[in-house]
Amino acid sequence: MSCNKELKTVAPDVNWKDITKGGNIPWAGNAELFKTGDWRSMKPIWLEEKCKQCLLCYPVCPDTSILVNAEGKRVDFDFDHCKGCGVCVKVCPFKAIDFVEEK
Amino acid sequence: MAIRERLSGNEAMAVAMKQINPDVVAAFPITPSTEVPQYFSTFVANGQVDTEFVPVESEHSAMSACIGAQAAGGRAMTATSANGLALMWECLYIAACSRLPIVLACVNRTLSGPLNIHNDHSDSMGARDSGWIQIYSENCQEAYDNMLMANRIGEHPDVLLPVMVCQDGFITSHAIENLDLVEDDKVKAFVGEYNPEEYLLNRENPIAVGPLDHFTHCFEHKRQQAQAMMDAKKVVIEVSAEFEKLTGRSYGLFEEYNAEGAEACVVVLNSTAGTAKYVADQYKAQGKKVAVFKPRLYRPFPVDEIAEVLAKYKAIAIMDKAESFNAAGGPLFTDFTSALYAKGVFGPKVINYIYGLGGRDVKTDDIEVVFNKTLEIAATGKVDTVFNYLGVRE
Amino acid sequence: MAYNLKEAAKKPERLTGGHRMCAGCGAPVVVRQILRALKPEDHAVIGSATGCLEVSTFLYPYTAWKDSFIHNAFENSAANVSGAEAAYVAMKKRGKVKGETKFIAFGGDGGTYDIGLQSLSGAMERGHDMVYVCYDNGAYMNTGIQRSSATPKYADTTTSPAGKVIPGKLQWRKDLTGIMASHNLPYVCQTAAIGNMKDLYEKSEKALYTKGAAFMNVLAPCPRGWIYNTPDLMELNKLAVETCFWPLYEIIDGKYIVNYKPKNKLPVADFLKKQGRFKHIFKAGNEFMIEEIQAEVDKRWNELLRLAGEEA
Numbered sequence: 001m002s003c004n005k006e007l008k009t010v011a012p013d014v015n016w017k018d019i020t021k022g023g024n025i026p027w028a029g030n031a032e033l034f035k036t037g038d039w040r041s042m043k044p045i046w047l048e049e050k051c052k053q054c055l056l057c058y059p060v061c062p063d064t065s066i067l068v069n070a071e072g073k074r075v076d077f078d079f080d081h082c083k084g085c086g087v088c089v090k091v092c093p094f095k096a097i098d099f100v101e102e103k
Numbered sequence: 104m105a106i107r108e109r110l111s112g113n114e115a116m117a118v119a120m121k122q123i124n125p126d127v128v129a130a131f132p133i134t135p136s137t138e139v140p141q142y143f144s145t146f147v148a149n150g151q152v153d154t155e156f157v158p159v160e161s162e163h164s165a166m167s168a169c170i171g172a173q174a175a176g177g178r179a180m181t182a183t184s185a186n187g188l189a190l191m192w193e194c195l196y197i198a199a200c201s202r203l204p205i206v207l208a209c210v211n212r213t214l215s216g217p218l219n220i221h222n223d224h225s226d227s228m229g230a231r232d233s234g235w236i237q238i239y240s241e242n243c244q245e246a247y248d249n250m251l252m253a254n255r256i257g258e259h260p261d262v263l264l265p266v267m268v269c270q271d272g273f274i275t276s277h278a279i280e281n282l283d284l285v286e287d288d289k290v291k292a293f294v295g296e297y298n299p300e301e302y303l304l305n306r307e308n309p310i311a312v313g314p315l316d317h318f319t320h321c322f323e324h325k326r327q328q329a330q331a332m333m334d335a336k337k338v339v340i341e342v343s344a345e346f347e348k349l350t351g352r353s354y355g356l357f358e359e360y361n362a363e364g365a366e367a368c369v370v371v372l373n374s375t376a377g378t379a380k381y382v383a384d385q386y387k388a389q390g391k392k393v394a395v396f397k398p399r400l401y402r403p404f405p406v407d408e409i410a411e412v413l414a415k416y417k418a419i420a421i422m423d424k425a426e427s428f429n430a431a432g433g434p435l436f437t438d439f440t441s442a443l444y445a446k447g448v449f450g451p452k453v454i455n456y457i458y459g460l461g462g463r464d465v466k467t468d469d470i471e472v473v474f475n476k477t478l479e480i481a482a483t484g485k486v487d488t489v490f491n492y493l494g495v496r497e
Numbered sequence: 498m499a500y501n502l503k504e505a506a507k508k509p510e511r512l513t514g515g516h517r518m519c520a521g522c523g524a525p526v527v528v529r530q531i532l533r534a535l536k537p538e539d540h541a542v543i544g545s546a547t548g549c550l551e552v553s554t555f556l557y558p559y560t561a562w563k564d565s566f567i568h569n570a571f572e573n574s575a576a577n578v579s580g581a582e583a584a585y586v587a588m589k590k591r592g593k594v595k596g597e598t599k600f601i602a603f604g605g606d607g608g609t610y611d612i613g614l615q616s617l618s619g620a621m622e623r624g625h626d627m628v629y630v631c632y633d634n635g636a637y638m639n640t641g642i643q644r645s646s647a648t649p650k651y652a653d654t655t656t657s658p659a660g661k662v663i664p665g666k667l668q669w670r671k672d673l674t675g676i677m678a679s680h681n682l683p684y685v686c687q688t689a690a691i692g693n694m695k696d697l698y699e700k701s702e703k704a705l706y707t708k709g710a711a712f713m714n715v716l717a718p719c720p721r722g723w724i725y726n727t728p729d730l731m732e733l734n735k736l737a738v739e740t741c742f743w744p745l746y747e748i749i750d751g752k753y754i755v756n757y758k759p760k761n762k763l764p765v766a767d768f769l770k771k772q773g774r775f776k777h778i779f780k781a782g783n784e785f786m787i788e789e790i791q792a793e794v795d796k797r798w799n800e801l802l803r804l805a806g807e808e809a
Contacts, residue, residue, distance in 0.1 A: 030558070036516075067510075083520035086726075175581035321557075
């Protein structure tokens with residue numbers, strides 16, 4: 001595997017003949033494939049029962065890890081990418097996000 | 104039928120750009136290349152092209168805008184000289200590594216300091232390893248022709264590298280010569296459309312250009328870029344052959360003049376090659392044979408062909424219109440001697456002349472000094488000084 | 498259409514997770530909201546100066562940008578994007594591109610206030626149809642928190658360290674928004690990511706959809722450089738605004754509009770004391786530093802009100 005169109009990435013051992021030209025990446029948004037969840041030392045916990053769906057949390061996430069579904073409701077965290085910064089925890093007016101140590 | 108015109112070297116380059124009608128020209132004035140964007144902006148103002156002319160606030164921004172324009176999917180061109188080229192430096196490398204076939208008209212001028220507006224080659228010589236293809240031009244006709252070929256060379260899928268077409272500031276840039284222009288429609292057909300595989304403005308397939316590229320992949324990108332430079336040589340030959348079919352004007356990797364039977368050879372770039380050819384003719388009439396070797400394609404440097412052609416000479420003088428300040432000769436000298444050595448050519452005695460710095464005039468008398476010394480070495484096999492200065496007051 | 502947090506949530510995310518900005522960084526929050534103001538059907542060509550944002554969002558082989566993205570160098574984000582915009586104009590004339598494409602150039606304060614100021618000034622003066630966004634975190638954070646001309650006075654940075662003799666940076670911040678206002682652009686604004694993001698969103702929309710060159714200066718706190726706990730990001734944004742350290746205003750065709758006047762303007766110390774970079778100015782004997790900063794903030798705020806034709 002070198003530059004895999006289906007997987008939208010470049011293999012770590014790609015050779016110079018197969019590597020993308022000029023360092024271009026033709027797969028916009030493929031950073032989603034890179035997991036930053038293991039950066040966490042603290043973890044936000046969404047308390048669905050306390051959540052009023054005010055949506056003040058989704059735009060403050062630096063890591064696009066609070067996703068909103070088609071009905072306009074926030075869903076659980078994307079823990080593949082959440083770095084555990086806790087910005088959402090602090091903005092929640094309803095204490096609907098707990099912040100615990102990552103185990 | 105070709106069009107007979109009287110144009111200066113700058114105007115010839117600008118006319119070539121007009122006929123190419125690129126998407127974007129971004130340029131900043133600097134003597135002696137200023138006329139190129141001047142002429143070009145007049146073409147824009149008069150509706151002779153539909154190019155977007157971007158009158159940037161510096162050469163750094165000129166090259167930056169060209170990079171943005173070319174990456175966006177357009178054809179981008181610029182022109183500059185000396186300090187302007189130096190200010191672009193950082194972006195020259197970025198254009199090349201991003202594999203963007205921008206075309207730059209380089210009107211050679213002495214690079215500061217001291218400040219000097221006249222011709223030598225210290226500007227483009229400094230950029231010789233920036234990843235740009237470099238093509239040198241002896242006169243206005245060659246400057247025009249090389250500009251017409253530049254896009255084809257740079258945009259070839261095996262190449263995708265930026266191209267710098269050089270001519271001598273003032274000496275040819277401001278000298279009016281008779282030249283043959285190619286008809287607009289023929290230029291259009293020859294240069295063709297630019298259809299990049301990937302580009303920023305392709306909304307169906309957005310791309311990212313210019314990554315932070317760590318040690319995991321950077322080396323592979325550089326190796327790939329090096330291959331493109333190696334592959335550019337054959338493309339230059341192919342495009343030049345096609346151009347010859349169109350115009351009858353023949354261009355190779357270099358020009359060897361008056362070679363037959365000569366044991367002495369002088370290597371010299373751009374306009375001074377014209378002076379050297381004139382002196383070679385005079386010497387020939389007197390029964391003295393000195394060949395003139397004029398490089399055309401300097402980057403990539405055609406090592407094999409140069410070594411093969413120069414192997415037959417007993418003495419070679421390499422003339423450099425740039426000082427390298429390395430106590431080891433000028434850039435051409437270093438490249439030529441290393442080519443000869445690398446290819447196992449040990450026969451010719453090779454000396455170096457640094458000449459014409461800061462626009463110091465080079466007359467036939469000066470060329471005769473070089474010819475006489477080269478003939479003497481060819482006859483005796485003895486070299487007294489390898490590194491020489493020509494035309495400086497001792 | 499008036500801004501609605503819930504409606505805005507339905508618009509596509511154009512910056513993905515998986516970028517390598519620090520946890521709690523203020524910049525991606527700003528970027529996400531600006532991109533949200535794009536019409537979903539519009540394509541964008543986005544440039545960034547070398548800096549945290551660029552090295553973290555396009556680290557080969559991963560791009561976090563769903564639109565086309567280009568990085569060139571540190572000082573030329575504006576010129577670079579201006580070239581792309583020029584190509585768009587040319588190619589559109591020639592029928593080679595279809596649909597609407599918007600052009601956005603990002604730069605940090607180092608790449609904007611300092612090394613990229615010339616490139617920015619040139620691109621704005623030429624009137625390209627593009628938006629330049631400075632995400633101002635007040636220092637060269639990417640290289641390790643060196644002072645810039647956006648760094649506030651007395652801030653402790655690695656090249657203006659608070660030492661025994663010199664108490665941090667000795668100069669006031671450059672007024673970049675004012676400099677850009679002097680370019681007589683159709684749209685200039687200063688904003689921050691606060692509350693439900695209304696201010697930032699609406700200004701982004703205006704900047705993006707005002708024909709011509711637009712400039713946005715957006716505060717982007719940096720937990721590493723400012724030294725605060727990551728969950729405090731939004732509180733710092735708010736305090737910057739409530740103390741008038743970072744007023745929210747816009748200049749539309751030369752007319753100044755102050756978008757928010759705090760009813761109860763908080764002392765600037767409330768903003769400063771949350772940040773480790775100002776720790777030294779809260780030591781006994783250094784009260785004059787806080788007073789000086791307060792006087793400067795008041796002076797600039799009053800000047801802004803005067804420009805907007807408002808009473809202090």
